[in-house]
Amino acid sequence: NAKENGRDDFRFFLTDMNLRAREQQSIEDGLRHALEQHEFVLHYQPKLNLETGAITGAEALIRWWRPDRGFVSPAQFIPIAEDSGLIVPISQWVLREACRQARAWRDADLPPLSMAVNISPLEFRNKGFLEGIRAVLHETQLEPHYLELEITEGVLMQNIESTGSVLRALHDMGVRLAIDDFGTGYSSLSYLRRFPVDALKIDQSFVRDISTDAGDAAIVSAIISMGRSLKLRVIAEGVETAEQLAFLRAQGCEEMQGYYYSKPLPADQFEVFARSKA
Numbered sequence: 001n002a003k004e005n006g007r008d009d010f011r012f013f014l015t016d017m018n019l020r021a022r023e024q025q026s027i028e029d030g031l032r033h034a035l036e037q038h039e040f041v042l043h044y045q046p047k048l049n050l051e052t053g054a055i056t057g058a059e060a061l062i063r064w065w066r067p068d069r070g071f072v073s074p075a076q077f078i079p080i081a082e083d084s085g086l087i088v089p090i091s092q093w094v095l096r097e098a099c100r101q102a103r104a105w106r107d108a109d110l111p112p113l114s115m116a117v118n119i120s121p122l123e124f125r126n127k128g129f130l131e132g133i134r135a136v137l138h139e140t141q142l143e144p145h146y147l148e149l150e151i152t153e154g155v156l157m158q159n160i161e162s163t164g165s166v167l168r169a170l171h172d173m174g175v176r177l178a179i180d181d182f183g184t185g186y187s188s189l190s191y192l193r194r195f196p197v198d199a200l201k202i203d204q205s206f207v208r209d210i211s212t213d214a215g216d217a218a219i220v221s222a223i224i225s226m227g228r229s230l231k232l233r234v235i236a237e238g239v240e241t242a243e244q245l246a247f248l249r250a251q252g253c254e255e256m257q258g259y260y261y262s263k264p265l266p267a268d269q270f271e272v273f274a275r276s277k278a
């Protein structure tokens with residue numbers, strides 16, 4: 001009967017919560033040692049200029065292989081790293097590794113490529129954030145305009161005052177700024193004028209159905225034309241098909257990133273890929 005079923009559901013719910021809590025704890029424990037055990041690597045996803053067909057840059061994406069369990073997705077462990085504060089040392093490693101790699105590719109005569117690094121909200125709010133960026137640029141001798149930080153709209157909407165001063169300091173250093181997952185946050189567009197933003201990355205959820213969903217197609221064209229009027233670069237994320245590519249090109253989108261062109265690659269494979277496109 002219903003009452004017994006309800007009790008079963010509840011018991012199932014508790015077990016499920018327990019499992020999830022244990023899984024979270026296990027990830028957190030694993031993360032504590034992952035840095036020193038060298039379990040992280042960066043993969044790099046190429047970005048393409050739609051007009052010239054040239055490769056314009058890379059987005060660094062963290063990968064974690066746990067020795068006994070295999071691959072753990074960043075979508076799963078980044079939030080746990082944020083809750084536990086481990087995001088700060090992990091992000092510092094990502095930033096240094098990405099800038100070191102970008103510098104190494106410049107020295108190896110790859111075409112000039114921008115290096116995009118994802119910045120999580122907690123990292124952005126961290127007191128040492130700006131100093132950390134400055135130190136890594138100095139240490140790796142990467143020219144600041146090759147570094148592009150990707151932040152989400154949510155970050156911009158909290159503490160507008162302090163956000164503004166951090167963004168202006170980055171801009172003064174010459175570092176570029178892209179808004180990641182653009183269109184998915186609750187935000188006022190006025191920040192696009194107020195803050196020194198260089199690029200918008202159209203979220204993949206809009207790109208996915210542009211050839212079949214008129215609403216998504218309208219949103220994507222609106223973002224592209226708004227970007228053009230505001231003189232912002234517009235990058236489409238998650239492009240998987242020739243139809244999506246054709247639509248974006250017809251709308252005058254400048255850059256794209258997605259499996260259609262290339263999935264994220266280990267550094268050595270990225271280098272081969274970039275040379276083949278040069």
Ligand code: C2E
Nearest residue numbers: 061062074075078094118119120238239240258259260264
């Ligand atoms: P994101 O920054 O929006 O990155 C794009 C995600 O879409 C990546 O997933 C990428 O592998 C995936 N992707 C790229 N092209 C395609 C495509 O054509 N189709 C589909 N279905 N997916 C595509 P990934 O690497 O699993 O990263 C997920 C999220 O985790 C990222 O979203 C970012 O928010 C976060 N993340 C990844 N690396 C880092 C990092 O080093 N630091 C921080 N703070 N966050 C990171």
Ligand code: MG
Nearest residue numbers: 059118150180
């Ligand atoms: Mg990103």
Ligand code: MG
Nearest residue numbers: 180181203237
């Ligand atoms: Mg994104």
Ligand code: MG
Nearest residue numbers: 152180181203
């Ligand atoms: Mg995302």
